[in-house]
Amino acid sequence: xxxxxxxxxxxxxxxxxxxxxxxxxxxxxxxxxxxxxxxxxxxxxxxxxxxxxxxxxxxxxxxxxxxxxxxxxxxxxxxxxxxxxxxxxxxxxxxxxxxxxxxxxxxxxxxxxxxxxxxxxxxxxxxxxxxxxxxxxxxxxxxxxxxxxxxxxxxxxxxxxxxxxxxxxxxxxxxxxxxxxxxxxxxxxxxxxxxxxxxxxxxxxxxxxxxxxxxxxxxxxxxxxxxxxxxxxxxxxxxxxxxxxxxxxxxxxxxxxxxxxxxxxxxxxxxxxxxxxxxxxxxxxxxxxxxxxxxxxxxxxxxxxxxxxxxxxxxxxxxxxxxxxxxxxxxxxxxxxxxxxxxxxxxxxxxxxxxxxxxxxxxxxxxxxxxxxxxxxxxxxxxxxxxxxxxxxxxxxxxxxxxxxxxxxxxxxxxxxxxxxxx
Numbered sequence: 325x326x327x328x329x330x331x332x333x334x335x336x337x338x339x340x341x342x343x344x345x346x347x348x349x350x351x352x353x354x355x356x357x358x359x360x361x362x363x364x365x366x367x368x369x370x371x372x373x374x375x376x377x378x379x380x381x382x383x384x385x386x387x388x389x390x391x392x393x394x395x396x397x398x399x400x401x402x403x404x405x406x407x408x409x410x411x412x413x414x415x416x417x418x419x420x421x422x423x424x425x426x427x428x429x430x431x432x433x434x435x436x437x438x439x440x441x442x443x444x445x446x447x448x449x450x451x452x453x454x455x456x457x458x459x460x461x462x463x464x465x466x467x468x469x470x471x472x473x474x475x476x477x478x479x480x481x482x483x484x485x486x487x488x489x490x491x492x493x494x495x496x497x498x499x500x501x502x503x504x505x506x507x508x509x510x511x512x513x514x515x516x517x518x519x520x521x522x523x524x525x526x527x528x529x530x531x532x533x534x535x536x537x538x539x540x541x542x543x544x545x546x547x548x549x550x551x552x553x554x555x556x557x558x559x560x561x562x563x564x565x566x567x568x569x570x571x572x573x574x575x576x577x578x579x580x581x582x583x584x585x586x587x588x589x590x591x592x593x594x595x596x597x598x599x600x601x602x603x604x605x606x607x608x609x610x611x612x613x614x615x616x617x618x619x620x621x622x623x624x625x626x627x628x629x630x631x632x633x634x635x636x637x638x639x640x641x642x643x644x645x646x647x648x649x650x651x652x653x654x655x656x657x658x659x660x661x662x663x664x665x666x667x668x669x670x671x672x673x674x675x676x677x678x679x680x681x682x683x684x685x686x687x688x689x690x691x692x693x694x695x696x697x698x699x700x701x702x703x704x705x706x707x708x709x710x711x712x713x714x715x716x717x718x719x720x721x722x723x724x725x726x727x728x729x730x731x732x733x734x735x736x737x738x739x740x741x742x743x744x745x746x747x
Contacts (some may be wrong), residue, residue, distance in 0.1 A: 333511045337586035337745060339579050340419025340572035341684045342411035342521075345671055346382030346565055350414055354671075354681070355688045358696040359718045363549035363670050365563050370527050378541035380548035381527045382565030382672030392482060402443035402469040405478050407568035407677075408523035412437075412479050415519065419572040420584050425484035432516040432578075434487030435476045436506045437523060437570070438498035440676030440732075442472030444526045475523055487515045495732030496638070497595075498522050499569065499679030500740055504593035506573050516578040521570035521680035532564050538603070540640065552673075553700040554637035554666035555644050555708050562638040565672030569680035571687075586745040588687045591625070591725075594618030598735025604642050606735060609650030612636075615737040616654050616727060623741045625725060628658045630741070632695055632726040634686040637666030638673050647729065648707040663721060664713045665689075666698040679730030683740055686728040690744050695719045 343350065346364025347357030357364065364382045373379035384407065389398055392409040425433055450466035468474055473491040480489050488509055492501040499522030506520030526532075535541045542561040544551040553559040579586055596618065598611035605611065620627055633651060637644055652659045667685050674681060689695050701715045728740045 335576040336507050336510045336573050336590050337576050337579055338571050338588050338590060338687060339574045339584040339586060340415035340417070340421070341587065341687065342414030343567070343569040343681055343684055344384055344387065344407050344411050345567040345681055346384060347671060349384065349387065351684060355685070358667060358670060358685055359694055361670065361697045361699045361717060363699065365548045365551055365672050367548055368527060371529055376529065376532055377536045377543050378532060379545045380551055380563060381532070382563060382674070383527055384566055400465050400469070402446040403525035404439055404443055404523050405469065405475045407525055407566070408437050408475045408570065409478060409482055411521060411523065411568040411570040412483065412519055415570045415572050416483065420582065421572065430484045430486045432487060433485035434509060434515040434518050435479045435485055435489045436492060436502045436518060436520045437476040437479055438492035438502035438521070438676050439472045439475055439523050440493060440495050440498050441524065441526050441531070443470040444528050444531055446470040448528045448530055479519060485519065493676070494736040495734060496636070496673065496675055496678055497730040497732035497736045497738045498676035499681065499683065500728065500730030500738030501595060503571060503573070503680060503683055504595060504738055504740060507590050507593050510573055510575050516575050518573045519570055520573055521568065522677040523568035524674050524676040525566045526675060527564055527566050535564065542639065550700050552639045552669050554635065554639045554669050554698055555648065555705050555713055556701050557703040557705050559639045559641060559644065562640055562668065563672035565674045567671070567674040567677045567681055569677055569684050571680070571683065588690050589743045589745050590740060591743045592619035592623030592741030594622065594739040596737045598737065600735050603733050605646035605731060608653065609646035611735060611737045612647060612650040612729060612731060613653050615739040616729070619727070619739040619741045627655050630662060630725050630727050632689055632723045633662055633664045634682045634726065634728040635664055635666045636729040636731045638668055643731070645705055645707045648705060648711060651711060660710050660712055662712060663695045663719060664711060665695050667696065669699045669701070679728070679738060682730070683728050686726045686742050690723045690726055690742060693720055693722050695721060695723070
């Protein structure tokens with residue numbers, strides 16, 4: 325195996341992780357659910373979904389943000405921000421960072437928190453109030469908690485980092501882009517530590533209805549747990565979900581000076597555009613191929629050194645097929661030797677948070693030597709022939725290097741390559 329990135333750039337490690345998902349409100353609970361093959365999809369409880377053609381979602385249950393927000397703020401701060409704060413706090417705690425950053429550490433720490441949509445709940449409520457009661461009754465928090473960048477800003481307000489602070493918004497590629505761009509920020513010396521990931525809270529009737537109008541969502545309402553079916557020939561669309569995930573990325577020398585334990589090393593990142601279609605992937609998944617090849621090149625490794633792919637795999641007919649074709653192209657004759665899994669079969673699609681959640685699952689696979697299963701895969705798509713998709717139950721295997729894919733509407737692609745930490 326190659327010793328490291330060929331460019332000689334700064335090495336960047338992950339020292340903390342935090343997650344809030346339909347499988348649990350921390351990394352441990354989420355990972356345990358993934359390994360167990362447990363679905364977090366159920367009939368929507370947040371509102372009456374009877375007017376929708378897709379009436380299920382992955383919802384975060386019993387969200388508790390009382391350790392990051394006071395009671396007054398919990399009532400008014402948008403849910404996407406709350407999810408992001410909770411995930412960030414868990415990641416910072418694991419990394420051994422203080423409750424609030426001060427001095428040089430604060431100045432050297434930045435935030436990139438992505439979201440596909442921002443404060444959907446705030447926007448839905450404010451627009452309804454404007455229609456029903458008039459614009460003079462709109463809350464003064466309508467704009468600040470509705471726009472997508474304030475999630476990142478609130479992390480700085482709550483926890484003190486003073487470095488680069490902004491939001492990525494590239495639909496379903498958002499979380500991957502946030503982590504990748506944070507990696508680049510450290511590599512070029514603009515920060516020593518970055519809090520990076522994605523958050524989304526979009527389980528509201530107008531948004532779900534919008535995806536229904538596109539015929540993008542599964543309508544398998546009689547069996548929600550079986551509705552998200554990545555790579556299955558009978559898949560009929562994705563399942564809406566909500567959640568957040570954040571990682572602490574850190575320059576390796578900075579982590580060593582703090583005595584922080586590296587959980588894994590991020591060694592490669594690629595970002596490309598399909599320049600093809602507003603919702604459909606480019607033929608053959610060629611944009612995904614170029615993103616992965618760029619990430620592999622930056623990592624200074626060969627494709628055959630990758631043992632595992634955490635697939636984007638939303639459960640849409642065209643998207644899944646294109647990704648399978650892309651994997652076959654990336655790995656060529658060795659494609660059958662790469663263990664593939666699709667976390668969305670259990671979590672559903674968290675949109676802007678998906679890439680970050682799956683990045684954490686990829687790191688956990690490397691650390692625990694366990695690839696979670698793809699559930700609901702009864703009849704694999706013909707494009708899966710010759711590929712090794714982990715089905716039904718988790719697989720114990722040693723993984724040194726893994727690829728995590730994320731793709732978004734508009735033809736935006738990201739790829740991350742993680743490696744087991746070796747000093």
